[in-house]
Amino acid sequence: MPEIAEVETVRNTLKQRILHKKIVNVEILYPKMIESDIKDFKNILIGREFIDIGRIGKWLIFDLNDYCLLSHLRMEGKYFLKNKDEKIEKHEHIIITFNDGSDLRYHDTRKFGRMNLVKKEDYLNVEAIKKQGYEPFSEKLTPEYLLNKFKNKQLPIKTLLLDQTIISGLGNIYADEVLFASRINPLKKGSDITKEDCANIIESSKKIIKKAIEMGGTTIKSYTSSLGVTGRFQAYLQVHKRENEPCLVCGSLIKRIKVNGRSTYFCPKCQK
DNA sequence: AGTGCGACCCGAACGC
DNA sequence: TGCGTTCGGGTCGCAC
Secondary structure, eight states: OOOHHHHHHHHHHHHHTTTTTTEEEESSSSGGGGGGHHHHHHHHHOOBBBBEEEETTEEEEEOOSSSSEEEEEETTHHHHETTTTTTOOOOEEEEEEESSSEEEEEETOOOOOEEEEEGGGGGGGGGHHTTOOOOOTTTTTOOOHHHHHTTTSSSBBHHTOTTTTTBBBBBBBHHHHHHHTTTOOOBBBGOOOOHHHHHHHHHHHHHHHHHHHHHHHHHHHTTTSSSOOOOOOGGGGGEEEEESOOOOTTTTOOOEEEEEEEEEEEEETTOO
């Protein structure tokens, strides 16, 4: 599932492939995923071009100069570049055709992804964007900031790491990996998290996401006809999806539990 | 305000 | 060509 590293990889790849091509047609096959006005969506996009692609947390920001197309991939959203004559596949929901005969197609098996087309001067005021917390590489993400966010919380740290208003960009996989690298038990209450824990969380997040972006970058090169990003980071996972397998540090068996409804993997010995 | 939980989706995994 | 049920996962919105 796309977390910050996958979204960043998609951003980098799309930037090389779709900028400055005029949009000549838009097909909306699943209208519910468009949060803004459907009619405007088509009318505004046609005739314009993407001049840049940015990212805030897990949101992609397609810059159309005077408008921005916000795109969240949620669970399984993917972008593909195809020739416009190729058959439309089952889960392709939004088709954007350029004047060179290529299509940018949004594919989403679960239909959880969302798009929102807004005036550029307004996009930072869109609620979903405005409430994003600091990203792992932001210099504003300090141990003091985190400690302050966690200190009055009764929720387990695993749940707090998934809260995009505190740290922006972590998902279920990285949250488990960050906690393992930081040697923190996922059930530890926010109010029990120390400043040292916070410093460890920040350092681990940076290290893990940097590595994950490198792996995403590696994978993308093997794709010639599409932009499907599956990532090769799974080869580096220490705990996630490794239930009953030995901890790579101490050999204890990795446990899987539910934390506020989310599958959570951890080493009971390394993460007391 | 903080917290908990169902809804949104549908393919995969599972039970029989 | 087996069929029905359960599960998962990011985020929102509603209930408490």
